[in-house]
Amino acid sequence: MMSQACKKNDEKIPAAADTTAVAASAVAKVAYGTLPDGQAVEEYTLKNKNGVELKVINYGGIVTSLKVPDKNGVLEDVVLGFDSLKGYLGGSPYFGAIVGRYGNRIAKGKFTLDGQTYTLAQNNNGQHLHGGLKGFDKVYWHIAEVPAAEGPSLKLTYTSKDMEEGYPGTLQAEVTYTLTDNNEFKIAYTATTDKKTVVNLTQHTYFNLTGNAKRDILDHQVMLHADKFVPVDKVLIPTGKLKDVAGTPFDFRTATAVGQRVNEKDEQLIVGGGYDHAWVLSPADSGKAVASVYEPTSGRFLEVYTTEPAIQFYCGNFLDGTVVGKQGNAYAKRFGLCLETEHYPDSPNQPSFPSVVLNPGETYSTQTTYKFSTK
Numbered sequence: 280m281m282s283q284a285c286k287k288n289d290e291k292i293p294a295a296a297d298t299t300a301v302a303a304s305a306v307a308k309v310a311y312g313t314l315p316d317g318q319a320v321e322e323y324t325l326k327n328k329n330g331v332e333l334k335v336i337n338y339g340g341i342v343t344s345l346k347v348p349d350k351n352g353v354l355e356d357v358v359l360g361f362d363s364l365k366g367y368l369g370g371s372p373y374f375g376a377i378v379g380r381y382g383n384r385i386a387k388g389k390f391t392l393d394g395q396t397y398t399l400a401q402n403n404n405g406q407h408l409h410g411g412l413k414g415f416d417k418v419y420w421h422i423a424e425v426p427a428a429e430g431p432s433l434k435l436t437y438t439s440k441d442m443e444e445g446y447p448g449t450l451q452a453e454v455t456y457t458l459t460d461n462n463e464f465k466i467a468y469t470a471t472t473d474k475k476t477v478v479n480l481t482q483h484t485y486f487n488l489t490g491n492a493k494r495d496i497l498d499h500q501v502m503l504h505a506d507k508f509v510p511v512d513k514v515l516i517p518t519g520k521l522k523d524v525a526g527t528p529f530d531f532r533t534a535t536a537v538g539q540r541v542n543e544k545d546e547q548l549i550v551g552g553g554y555d556h557a558w559v560l561s562p563a564d565s566g567k568a569v570a571s572v573y574e575p576t577s578g579r580f581l582e583v584y585t586t587e588p589a590i591q592f593y594c595g596n597f598l599d600g601t602v603v604g605k606q607g608n609a610y611a612k613r614f615g616l617c618l619e620t621e622h623y624p625d626s627p628n629q630p631s632f633p634s635v636v637l638n639p640g641e642t643y644s645t646q647t648t649y650k651f652s653t654k
């Protein structure tokens with residue numbers, strides 16, 4: 280069944296089989312498979328003038344592929360994922376997906392608003408993770424091509440019903456993906472609600488800048504513009520205090536290879552099984568990147584810009600080779616890294632953390648940009 284939004288889309292975007300017509304457009308789409316409920320999923324391809332190519336599907340708003348040039352101009356895929364819908368349906372660790380309503384953990388799956396306690400799924404070690412059993416990574420997003428001056432752009436929309444996954448309020452979520460001619464992948468999130476609720480949307484792409492995930496990410500040099508991070512307990516829930524990065528393996532204020540300190544006998548590295556923490560972003564000095572990643576062999580350089588107060592740097596500690604991804608690549612430990620821009624974990628239960636409450640009449644609005652270049 281095609282929705283109204285998709286029908287409108289059909290008028291704008293030529294069918295993929297019509298290759299001559301597609302060539303003129305910056306967005307093409309092809310059939311990508313069918314969900315168990317019969318809903319057809321499509322894959323959209325955005326291309327910029329440099330040949331950079333971003334692919335997105337309706338299911339989970341997942342970025343299935345992102346091809347960017349290395350220092351010799353060779354385009355390769357820098358994100359982990361699967362070759363077909365089946366992979367994404369069969370237990371994906373959030374590869375490429377939009378995460379909501381709450382990216383990251385909420386202690387014991389409970390929070391209280393105006394004296395009322397809400398109970399969410401405890402889907403991770405007795406804690407709530409990434410929106411629950413059927414979070415935004417597992418729902419069907421309507422996709423429409425939208426005009427944007429900067430480059431090809433898609434608007435993804437999803438209406439989450441009142442009490443879906445235990446969260447109050449009907450949430451109208453909108454995520455815009457734009458691929459600019461400056462080789463930027465720009466994401467704009469907005470949401471509105473009809474009841475007081477909590478929201479923390481993010482994007483869960485796993486990057487591997489070697490291209491086609493040739494090896495692990497331990498040689499990737501990461502910079503995080505943060506003086507403090509959020510320490511966690513053994514179930515990865517914040518202790519409530521912030522810690523200075525100075526003098527710890529969490530100091531990424533100067534770009535450092537992930538592998539350089541990840542196995543140190545640091546209490547926080549031990550509980551996280553490596554880096555799996557939120558860094559508190561220092562207020563960006565006028566448009567500077569809050570994070571960057573450099574991969575020396577390919578020369579690929581990724582910079583992150585965001586309006587969010589924190590970034591979860593997860594270095595793929597839980598990948599263990601059992602997930603077989605694109606072209607039969609069994610993604611082993613630390614084969615990808617995530618830079619999830621968001622609010623701090625467990626904010627609904629931590630009065631000292633910046634608020635994640637959204638009231639009726641307000642619009643949640645955040646932006647994040649992943650910019651690719653080489654050096």
Ligand code: BGC
Pocket residue numbers: 372373383515555556591593597617619
């Ligand atoms: C979390 C990890 C979790 C992973 C799931 C990350 O955002 O920080 O703890 O295992 O998502 O793939």
